[in-house]
Amino acid sequence: MFPSRAQWRNNCRSPASVLHKGEIILELNGHDAMRLVSLLTLGGLLLVRIDAWAAQVSEVKVAQAVVFLRVPSDKKPGEIEIGSGFLVNFNNKLFLTTAAHVAGLMSAKSSITLGIENDAAMTIALSDLTGGDPKWVLHPVADVGVLLLHPAAKIESILTGRALPSSIFITKLEAPARDRPLTIVGFPLGLGVLYTGPGAKISSIQKESKAASGLLTLPRSDTKKPTEFFVLDSPSVGGFSGAPVFVLPAAFSKGSGIAFSSTTLFVGLVHGTLSDSTGGKFAVVVPSAFVTQTIDRAYEAEP
DSSP states (O other): OOOOHHHHHHHSBOHHHIIIIISOEEEEOHHHHHHHHHHHHTTOOOOOOOOOSSOOOOHHHHHHHEEEEEEEOSSSTTOEEEEEEEEEEETTEEEEEEOHHHHTTOOTTOEEEEEOGGGOEEEEEHHHHHSSSOOOEEOSSSSOEEEEOOOOHHHHHHHHTTSEEGGGBBOSSOOOOTTSOEEEEEOGGGBTTTBOOGGGOOOOEEEEEOBOOSOEEEEOTTTOOEEEEEEBSSOOOTTOTTOEEEEOSEEEEETTEEEEEOOOEEEEEEEEEEEOTTSOEEEEEEEHHHHHHHHHHHHHHOO
């Protein structure tokens, strides 16, 4: 039986239910916030326990789900195109997700690289994950590509343990709140994979930003077709295309006080950068709802 929209709603989250019911937020007004700062300044210990109704996904888990995409260039032999992607476990099936404009470049000769035990880099040919040429499922409008994976049992075990659960995905077409810190996780410029530290350990790059808009209808940079995006208050970087954007557990400003949240949410996928001749730049993000729709289509397309 294929998943219905109701199943997505059961497995995933919508902002209305998460931000008010499923998400546990501790809010302190200005006076209480100052008392908290005083306690910390004086060396006091304040322990706040937040028990969420569902298991939370840690920052480490989020980073483990992100993969580096390597595409041999057809135009320039010996050179590569790069991008970011992430693994998703939906109804016990494993999917690779990235931007459609990145997916369109990938062939059986492409590969993914991810961190395994002790952050050692593991590179897997895309053909070993699909059994041949990749059959991407693309969203009809948005810049999203999803690939159902059929790896060997040993590889499947490694990937499944690192995949994002569907429970953190937002299904309603909506931009995140502007007061919430957002984190992009990926491999811009190949940093952390092509350029590593001691021991050649893989290290994904995290970049924090905030939403600078609600939903905007903008032309895609690749197809020029209009679709909904939201923009961030800072630009993207080459290689971040296809990278996931999250709300991670954090403290953040709310009104005149401080709020604390223990929730991890997937809110979107990096499309690219919007810029002009003056040097102004915004990162452009595909909302999460288009990603869940594409995963749903990929699931249903499986015979």
